[in-house]
Amino acid sequence: xxxxxxxxxYFPGESVMHRLDPRTKLVALIVYVVMxxxxxxxxxxxxxxxxxxxxxxxxxxxxRLILKSLKPVIVxxxxxxxxxMLYTPGRELVSFWIFKITAEGVYNGVxxxxxxxxxxxxxSLLTYTxxxxxxxDAIEHLLSPLKKLKVPVHEFAMMxxxxxxxxxxxIEETDKIMSAQKARGADFESGNLLRxxxxxxPVLVPLFVSAFRRADELAxxxxxxxxxxxxxxxxxxxxxxxxLDAAAAVLVICFVAGVVLLNRxxx
Amino acid sequence: xxxxxxVENLSHIYSAGTPFEKKxxxxxxxxxxxxxxxxxxxxxGSGKSTLxxxxxxxxxxxxxxxxxxxxxIFESKDTVRAARFAVGLVFQYPEYQLFEETVYKxxxxxxxxxxxxxxxxxxxxxxxxxxxxxxxxxxEKSPFELSGGQKRRVALAGIFAMEPEVLVLDEPxxxxxxxxxxxxxxxxxxYKERHGTTVIFVTHSMEDAARMAERLIVMRGGSVMLDGxxxxxxxxxxxxxxxxxxxxxxxxxFMRLRELGAPVDTAVYTVPQAAELLLxxxxxx
Numbered sequence: 001x002x003x004x005x006x007x008x009x010y011f012p013g014e015s016v017m018h019r020l021d022p023r024t025k026l027v028a029l030i031v032y033v034v035m036x037x038x039x040x041x042x043x044x045x046x047x048x049x050x051x052x053x054x055x056x057x058x059x060x061x062x063x064r065l066i067l068k069s070l071k072p073v074i075v076x077x078x079x080x081x082x083x084x085m086l087y088t089p090g091r092e093l094v095s096f097w098i099f100k101i102t103a104e105g106v107y108n109g110v111x112x113x114x115x116x117x118x119x120x121x122x123x124s125l126l127t128y129t130x131x132x133x134x135x136x137d138a139i140e141h142l143l144s145p146l147k148k149l150k151v152p153v154h155e156f157a158m159m160x161x162x163x164x165x166x167x168x169x170x171i172e173e174t175d176k177i178m179s180a181q182k183a184r185g186a187d188f189e190s191g192n193l194l195r196x197x198x199x200x201x202p203v204l205v206p207l208f209v210s211a212f213r214r215a216d217e218l219a220x221x222x223x224x225x226x227x228x229x230x231x232x233x234x235x236x237x238x239x240x241x242x243x244l245d246a247a248a249a250v251l252v253i254c255f256v257a258g259v260v261l262l263n264r265x266x267x
Numbered sequence: 268x269x270x271x272x273x274v275e276n277l278s279h280i281y282s283a284g285t286p287f288e289k290k291x292x293x294x295x296x297x298x299x300x301x302x303x304x305x306x307x308x309x310x311x312g313s314g315k316s317t318l319x320x321x322x323x324x325x326x327x328x329x330x331x332x333x334x335x336x337x338x339x340i341f342e343s344k345d346t347v348r349a350a351r352f353a354v355g356l357v358f359q360y361p362e363y364q365l366f367e368e369t370v371y372k373x374x375x376x377x378x379x380x381x382x383x384x385x386x387x388x389x390x391x392x393x394x395x396x397x398x399x400x401x402x403x404x405x406x407e408k409s410p411f412e413l414s415g416g417q418k419r420r421v422a423l424a425g426i427f428a429m430e431p432e433v434l435v436l437d438e439p440x441x442x443x444x445x446x447x448x449x450x451x452x453x454x455x456x457x458y459k460e461r462h463g464t465t466v467i468f469v470t471h472s473m474e475d476a477a478r479m480a481e482r483l484i485v486m487r488g489g490s491v492m493l494d495g496x497x498x499x500x501x502x503x504x505x506x507x508x509x510x511x512x513x514x515x516x517x518x519x520x521f522m523r524l525r526e527l528g529a530p531v532d533t534a535v536y537t538v539p540q541a542a543e544l545l546l547x548x549x550x551x552x
Contacts, residue, residue: 185380
């Protein structure tokens with residue numbers, strides 16, 4: 001049950017998307033998201049969609065997995081689309097009771113839905129092709145100018161790394177404890193809300209106990225290896241921009257230019 | 268003797284349909300007779316732990332069936348629940364599942380879920396605490412105050428108190444000191460003798476398996492590689508070693524003796540057996 005969570009899951013691979021520097025990918029993603037909101041009209045949207053499709057194809061991640069990542073947002077997509085359909089003023093198409101659907105509403109609704117879907121698909125593509133460690137490294141690098149303002153960037157990145165690192169461990173542990181309590185006849189599936197909440201106590205207590213134990217052990221292990229924060233720390237895998245990243249940067253610039261141009265065309 | 272637990276052609280695939288797809292158990296068939304004590308041996312990742320979680324319906328097989336007393340446990344929700352109580356499963360490091368305020372309440376958790384009345388629960392808690400060597404005054408303590416070995420006993424008692432027909436243990440002796448291992452060994456034996464329970468335990472240690480079980484099931488790569496009495500299994504000592512599994516030290520000694528030309532059998536796996544055989548060889552008996 002808990003194993004079905006795919007959001008933020010990394011699938012190792014050797015594709016172009018996997019080999020790109022995580023900083024490039026992160027910046028490109030931010031640019032892409034911004035452009036999604038800048039884009040106006042069918043032509044620019046089409047360009048965004050084609051880009052998303054090409055990126056997915058290049059990553060060699062199974063399209064089924066991308067679809068799976070969309071599952072949790074379906075409700076939001078439908079909700080936004082319907083709201084847009086009903087509340088956009090304009091030429092009336094159909095009306096019933098207090099609602100009226102306008103042509104502009106349908107248009108807006110569809111675009112909103114497409115926008116959210118592409119946003120989630122491309123974002124999950126980043127987490128599918130980038131290991132959490134690489135991602136936090138990239139964030140630390142990109143935020144490092146803030147160090148001058150005495151923001152503890154390294155500490156935040158380390159906390160994020162550890163948190164990400166322990167998500168699968170804790171999920172596994174939860175699974176194990178749930179199984180152990182199920183073996184003792186615990187029932188998590190029936191009864192009303194209160195009963196179900198109560199049924200979680202036998203899981204949560206051991207889980208917290210073990211989380212604290214793990215945190216303690218990790219702190220000791222880090223101290224044994226003389227961890228003292230970010231100052232003077234060197235890395236095993238130094239992030240380096242390659243020609244691939246330069247190519248990606250050019251493509252991103254082309255994409256931005258393309259969207260801006262197409263925006264004008266359709267206006 | 269009748270078969271209490273039958274596994275028919277069981278396979279289990281983890282994360283089916285993702286790049287992480289893995290066949291953990293591959294076409295295993297087994298039958299375990301009532302009152303038998305069997306050891307399940309194999310490497311880490313050979314599918315032992317996955318296999319035993321099918322016995323009480325925690326995992327659903329991708330293929331195949333599990334029968335308890337001749338009935339398919341996956342027939343309905345009720346049969347799965349019945350299997351939970353018929354087969355008591357003790358996980359690896361069971362002390363990490365303790366959660367109650369007192370040892371007594373923790374042992375009573377299983378029987379309580381079975382819907383027994385409080386007099387019966389009380390009887391079972393006290394009896395299983397006694398079998399697992401837990402003193403009366405410990406029952407009112409918090410399980411988190413106890414030592415590792417004591418916690419293990421409490422966790423064992425928690426399953427004993429459910430009085431299952433089949434007791435399945437995943438490495439019940441892992442991480443204990445020799446005295447602790449000996450204790451756990453004794454508790455399981457005593458519990459089995461008192462209730463006539465069928466016992467299946469997973470272990471890495473050939474010594475423990477040889478000493479305790481009357482049947483050994485060796486797993487490799489998700490399938491059963493060897494299945495038989497210790498004598499039958501250790502007769503394949505070379506095969507076991509070739510596949511990276513250990514054999515008891517005495518067996519190794521006898522393999523070496525045979526290499527040196529002594530007319531001995533390698534199906535020797537306990538020290539008393541070995542002594543007997545050597546004495547006979549020397550013509551003392």
